[in-house]
Amino acid sequence: MYRRQAVAWPGQNSQTGYRSRPAPQGAPPTAQAGDNTVADDHDIRSIGQRIHDIRRREGISRADLAAVADRSTDWLKSVELGRRQLDRIGPLMAIADRLGVDLAELIGVAPRDDRSPRTGYDAVPQIRRSLLRHQLGQPTGHPRPLADLRLDAHTAHRHRQAARFGDLGALLPGLIDDASTAAAAHDGDEQQQTHGLLSAVLCDTAMLVKRLGQIDLATVSARQAVDAAVAAGDPLLEIAAMWTQAEVCVSAGARVEGLGIVRAGLDRLDTLLSDDDMPAWSLWGTMHLVAAVQAAQWSDRATVEDHIREATAAAERTGDRNDHGTCFGPANAALMELSSRLELGDGRAALEATQGVDLSALPTERRARHLIDVGRAHAQARDDAASMRSLLEADRLAPEYVHSHAMVRDMVVTARRRDLLTSREPVHRMARRIGVS
Numbered sequence: 546m547y548r549r550q551a552v553a554w555p556g557q558n559s560q561t562g563y564r565s566r567p568a569p570q571g572a573p574p575t576a577q578a579g580d581n582t583v584a585d586d587h588d589i590r591s592i593g594q595r596i597h598d599i600r601r602r603e604g605i606s607r608a609d610l611a612a613v614a615d616r617s618t619d620w621l622k623s624v625e626l627g628r629r630q631l632d633r634i635g636p637l638m639a640i641a642d643r644l645g646v647d648l649a650e651l652i653g654v655a656p657r658d659d660r661s662p663r664t665g666y667d668a669v670p671q672i673r674r675s676l677l678r679h680q681l682g683q684p685t686g687h688p689r690p691l692a693d694l695r696l697d698a699h700t701a702h703r704h705r706q707a708a709r710f711g712d713l714g715a716l717l718p719g720l721i722d723d724a725s726t727a728a729a730a731h732d733g734d735e736q737q738q739t740h741g742l743l744s745a746v747l748c749d750t751a752m753l754v755k756r757l758g759q760i761d762l763a764t765v766s767a768r769q770a771v772d773a774a775v776a777a778g779d780p781l782l783e784i785a786a787m788w789t790q791a792e793v794c795v796s797a798g799a800r801v802e803g804l805g806i807v808r809a810g811l812d813r814l815d816t817l818l819s820d821d822d823m824p825a826w827s828l829w830g831t832m833h834l835v836a837a838v839q840a841a842q843w844s845d846r847a848t849v850e851d852h853i854r855e856a857t858a859a860a861e862r863t864g865d866r867n868d869h870g871t872c873f874g875p876a877n878a879a880l881m882e883l884s885s886r887l888e889l890g891d892g893r894a895a896l897e898a899t900q901g902v903d904l905s906a907l908p909t910e911r912r913a914r915h916l917i918d919v920g921r922a923h924a925q926a927r928d929d930a931a932s933m934r935s936l937l938e939a940d941r942l943a944p945e946y947v948h949s950h951a952m953v954r955d956m957v958v959t960a961r962r963r964d965l966l967t968s969r970e971p972v973h974r975m976a977r978r979i980g981v982s
Contacts, residue, residue, distance in 0.1 A: 591958045592637070595651050597625035599644045613643045630959040632921055632952055633888055635842045638798040648798035649760050652951050663711025664949040665753055669762070671718035672750060676765055679725040688730040689723050691738060698724070698742045702870060705749045706908035708943035710756065717750050728773070737777050744773035744782055748789045748870065755796050756949050763793045780817060784810045784828050785869035791835045800842050807836045824868035830859030831871040834881035841888035849885050856881070865906050872911055876904050880915045887918055892925030913943035917953060929960040933971035940978055948979060957981050 590598070600610055611621040614636040623629035631637060634648070641648045678685065697720050704713035724743040731739050747770035755763035767790040774783035787810040794803030814829045837852035856878050865874030879902040886895035896919065904912055916939035923932035936956065940947045947953055960972045961981055 590653070591627050592631050592651055592653070592952075592955050593624040593627050593629075593959075595653065596621075596631075596640060596644070599646060599650075600625075603644060605643065610640060610643055614639045627959055627962045630924055630956055632924070632956070633890060634795075634798050635844055635888065638800070638842065641798065647760075649758060653758070663714075664757065664945050665710040665714030666757055666949075668714030668718060669754065669757060669759060672714070672721070672754060673762060675718045675721040675725075676750070676762070676769065679721060679769060680765070682729065684726040684729050685722040686726060688727040691727065691731075691735055691742075694720075694724055694727055694739065694742050698746050701746060701749050705752060706870070706872070706910050708908075708910040708913055708946040710753060710945040710949060713749065713753055717746070717753065720746055721750065728776070737779075740773045741777035741779055741782055744770045744777060744786055745870075747773060748786055751789050751793060755793050756946075758951060760793065760797045763796070764790075767793050780813065781824055781828060781869065784813055784832075785871070787813075788828065788831055788835065788869075788871070791832070791839075795835065795838055795842075798842070800839055803839050804836070807832050807839065811836075823863050823866060826859050826863050827866050827868040827871045827873035830856040830863065830878065831873050833859070834873075834878060834885075837881065837885040838888060841885040844889065846889060849889065853878075853882050853885065867908075872907055874906075876902055876907055877911060880904070880907075880911060880918070883915070883918050883922070887921050887925070890925065892922040895922045909943050910946060913939045913946040916942065917947070917950060920956060921952075924956055924960065927963075929963055930969045930971045932956065933960055933969075933975040936975050937971060937978070940975070954979055954981065 596610075600607070607621050607625075608618045611618045614621070616636065620629065624631045631640075637651055638648055641651050644651075697716065701713055701716050701720060704710070704716065721743075724739060724746050728736060728739040728743050747766050751763045751766035751770060754766060767786065770786035770789055771783060774786045777783075787806050791803050791806045791810070794800070794806060810832045811829070814825055814832065817825050818829060819825070833852040833856040837849050837856065840848035840852060857875075860873065860875045860878040863874055865872075865876055867873075871877075879899045882898045883895045886892075886898060899915070899919075904915060907915075916935050920932040920935035920939070923929070923935060936947065936953060957972075957975050957979055958981055961976050
């Protein structure tokens, strides 16, 4: 058994190793497959405008709200007026808690309009119905051959990693129905294999609807993915589904719940690791990368460094791989280090972390995510022209990813307002691309 180095988790007693209060080990129990708690997809306000409107509605002073985020009143005023971008989950969560709203209500979702590429939004109602049918155990039609399901599941995963969200959304509802029906109809080894395919499909579903701002739906899909992996009898597949749950928690700002899931996953992996089991090491490193981002949301620099060290050591062992869709290796470890340092507000250090890293082997989705993070880093340094150039590059690479990213629009709105006098071309061009006047 591989024994990991001790990591002092946020909220944990460093001497006893136990948390001061227990963390839930699963997804929030109140989410149901029919829930549709999400910001209005036609709401084009910036994050700052939403904060201003809700604060005024609730009768909360600017000074009071700024204090809970450990910021000045002038800082919050700049955010509300769109002069400063708020792209860090930690302060956003503190503000959301004080305002009494979900994080998604502040972040919103990228608005749908005729200018946007196909991003999968149109498939959300059908995906919701398919998840509901699976949860209720209602099969549809006759089971398809396992080989056909495997081919479609692989196609769906390729769409996700290529950031072809429109194609992915079109494929998923029928694929969820077919895999669920087949899993109920088969028995023995075929049933386990079908459950394995179903788990992978549900993970891809959770990642898509999370990207589209449907956090409750993503929570349900990720939970169903864990259940399917358990039925498949594959412990690594179960941990991969737990990784999906943890990613959903990161997007939801559910720090305690996410940390509970990551710790449970690492505890399971600790009993499975061996020197030559590269898929297990990939999941081990991936879980530490998610934990680093979560610790950054707590502004816990020491714990961020601990998890990055663990992930980097695992990446040196594995090299660049793509086990269970993790894309884990030195390149992805560097990208997630950038994300962690951005959450800490270290834009300059974040850029330095990825200098010289070869990203060519990474899927389109990961490279687009990296370019958006590079844009965020430049924005934190108030270099709007460099920020917009990075977003334009991401848009050329993966327009469906960029147009479905709520914070991209906020970055552009903020840069556009700061650029009214200088009128730099990259800012104008990116604003035109996503329809910001």
